[in-house]
Amino acid sequence: MRWSKAFIPTMKENPAEAETTCHRLMLKAGLIRMLTTGVYEYLPLGWKVLLKIAKIIREEMEIAGAQELLLPVLSPAEIWKETRRWDDFGAEMFRLKDRKERDLCLCPTHEEVITDLVRREIYSYRDLPQVWYQIQTKFRDEPRPRSAVLRARQFIMKDAYSMDVDEEGLQKSYQSQYSAYKSIFTRCGLKYFIVGASSGLMGGTGSQEFMVESPSGEDTVVICNSCDYAANLEIATSVCLPAEHSDESLEEVYTPQKKTVEEVSSFLHTHPNQLMKSLLYIVEDKPLFLLIRGDYEVQESKLISVLKTAIFRHAQPEEVTKLTGAKVGFISPIGIKNIPIMADLSLKGAQGMISGANKDDYHFRGINLNRDLTVDTYADIRLIKEGEACVNCGKPLRITPAIELGHVFKLGTKYSESLKANFTDLNGQEKSVVMGSYGIGLERIMAAAIEQHHDENGIIWPLSIAPYQVVITVLNMNHPQSVEVAEKIYKDLQTRKIEVLFDDRDERAGFKFKDADLIGIPFRITIGERALKEGKIEIRFRETQEITKISPEDAVGKINEFLTKN
Numbered sequence: 001m002r003w004s005k006a007f008i009p010t011m012k013e014n015p016a017e018a019e020t021t022c023h024r025l026m027l028k029a030g031l032i033r034m035l036t037t038g039v040y041e042y043l044p045l046g047w048k049v050l051l052k053i054a055k056i057i058r059e060e061m062e063i064a065g066a067q068e069l070l071l072p073v074l075s076p077a078e079i080w081k082e083t084r085r086w087d088d089f090g091a092e093m094f095r096l097k098d099r100k101e102r103d104l105c106l107c108p109t110h111e112e113v114i115t116d117l118v119r120r121e122i123y124s125y126r127d128l129p130q131v132w133y134q135i136q137t138k139f140r141d142e143p144r145p146r147s148a149v150l151r152a153r154q155f156i157m158k159d160a161y162s163m164d165v166d167e168e169g170l171q172k173s174y175q176s177q178y179s180a181y182k183s184i185f186t187r188c189g190l191k192y193f194i195v196g197a198s199s200g201l202m203g204g205t206g207s208q209e210f211m212v213e214s215p216s217g218e219d220t221v222v223i224c225n226s227c228d229y230a231a232n233l234e235i236a237t238s239v240c241l242p243a244e245h246s247d248e249s250l251e252e253v254y255t256p257q258k259k260t261v262e263e264v265s266s267f268l269h270t271h272p273n274q275l276m277k278s279l280l281y282i283v284e285d286k287p288l289f290l291l292i293r294g295d296y297e298v299q300e301s302k303l304i305s306v307l308k309t310a311i312f313r314h315a316q317p318e319e320v321t322k323l324t325g326a327k328v329g330f331i332s333p334i335g336i337k338n339i340p341i342m343a344d345l346s347l348k349g350a351q352g353m354i355s356g357a358n359k360d361d362y363h364f365r366g367i368n369l370n371r372d373l374t375v376d377t378y379a380d381i382r383l384i385k386e387g388e389a390c391v392n393c394g395k396p397l398r399i400t401p402a403i404e405l406g407h408v409f410k411l412g413t414k415y416s417e418s419l420k421a422n423f424t425d426l427n428g429q430e431k432s433v434v435m436g437s438y439g440i441g442l443e444r445i446m447a448a449a450i451e452q453h454h455d456e457n458g459i460i461w462p463l464s465i466a467p468y469q470v471v472i473t474v475l476n477m478n479h480p481q482s483v484e485v486a487e488k489i490y491k492d493l494q495t496r497k498i499e500v501l502f503d504d505r506d507e508r509a510g511f512k513f514k515d516a517d518l519i520g521i522p523f524r525i526t527i528g529e530r531a532l533k534e535g536k537i538e539i540r541f542r543e544t545q546e547i548t549k550i551s552p553e554d555a556v557g558k559i560n561e562f563l564t565k566n
Helices: 019-029 044-063 077-085 113-121 169-187 259-267 302-307 317-324 414-418 440-453 482-493 508-520 529-533 554-566
Strands: 034-036 039-042 074-076 094-097 103-106 129-137 154-163 194-197 206-213 219-223 230-232 250-253 276-283 284-295 312-314 341-344 353-356 362-367 375-381 400-414 422-423 430-432 434-441 471-476 500-503 523-527 537-541 547-550
Touching: 019 034, 019 250, 019 440, 039 044, 039 194, 039 317, 044 129, 044 154, 044 169, 044 312, 044 440, 077 113, 077 414, 094 523, 113 154, 113 414, 113 434, 129 169, 154 169, 154 440, 154 554, 169 434, 194 219, 206 219, 206 230, 206 440, 219 312, 276 317, 276 353, 302 375, 400 414, 400 440, 414 434, 434 440, 471 482, 471 508, 482 523, 482 529, 482 554, 500 508, 523 554, 537 554, 547 554
Parallel strands: 194 230, 284 341, 341 375, 471 500, 471 523
Antiparallel strands: 034 039, 074 103, 094 103, 129 154, 154 434, 194 206, 206 400, 219 230, 219 400, 250 362, 276 284, 276 312, 353 362, 400 434, 422 430, 523 537, 537 547
16 A cells, blocks of 8 residues: 555644543544544554454454354344343443334344344254354443543444353353463453453353453453452452451440541541441342441442342432431441341451441441341452452452453353243253353454553554554655665565555655654665665664664565564
């Protein structure tokens, strides 16, 4: 491609709307443009990168024995209602009606669609196992789109689905996809790590995420530098040191207009860990008390896993008063009947605690959980903190932002049971298909590569996903010999199927150099009048800035040698 004919709208200044490194460089290098909030156009350079990523994915899926198909983006509401996710997705799902007033959605994911296909086409154990995948556009009405393509409302995913007769088969399929993912991210030039993760609305028996540590990440992960423990903050656990408080009798204390943990602990001259936050939730229209220590917060993703539903909310102030007789900030389950209680593990065996007295402006002091109330369920529902002890080795944990590249799930029979996707086994018994789901965000790979491979001058693409492998820069397009040498090298590279961008623009050398560095092409061939007088041209490796001087006749062979090594 000749640069003078290409559409590469680079920018000199940093775009004001850019929030992160990858966002800034994707805009400056002319990879993307925003159409509307959370929706991006992929310009030629950006699309070439995505196609390279898709090619790697397809090659690894082929090795893993997966078959590519393409599922519709437009989906009927009925199959989502069968799994209850029509309600669970809430406002994140783009919904619409057709001209006959039938409910439809733009798929945020495709578990329902693939399972509907399975129930219509898979009948016998002889039809299994199967692994199907697609590269398709997804839609989610994100409440706060950010970091350009990292948290967008329209995005491209590779999602694969495995179908097996039993858990043993699922484990094999899961491991195959897991291995393929490692190969994909390695080939894309990424340094990644793997964490345990929440299945969230996907459900199932287990999941893992492939992550890249980055300040631009929209996810938060917990890492132990002393052992191999790593988990998404959504499910991370730690050693919770008990708050040491002595047992004492239950008493009412006057706390005028003191509602928050900070206000109450300051007024009563005590540490927040002596407070027990009593939170009233409504779970599928039924009240539930959640108890957690005052120095912790509830991690709602953990709550989803424990409750097995995402349909819950904080009770409204009027509901709180109706159920407890007090305002928010002065409630507790003590003395309240017919409302189940779930407490965080940090409160197990706790005594000498402080919480609301179900009476405005009053709190109870000296609460002993084993004596003063009956907890129905203890569960890990707290958000852990930096520096807490690792559950494996006891060393301090580190919390850091990260970009999620991919996610693998063991769905089990969650969707096949809901949608009645059954098969007949060897003994003639009808059973539910055992499934797995495996997703990769193509734009996330591109963004993560930029986050990991850049400098103050621009992007440094890994060779495997670079839009071009070589850029030819002619310092003076009015020098006939320079142009003649460039044209020959350009044609020879094309003949060898080496992807080359010929900067034939009549611009200053410094301008061309800056553009070449910005868009991050791995190798730059520089052709100038002075060097040609000595019978030389320059090859510069973008990553190391190492320069090799060589004769024009040897340039193509040297580039081929570099490409083979790298």
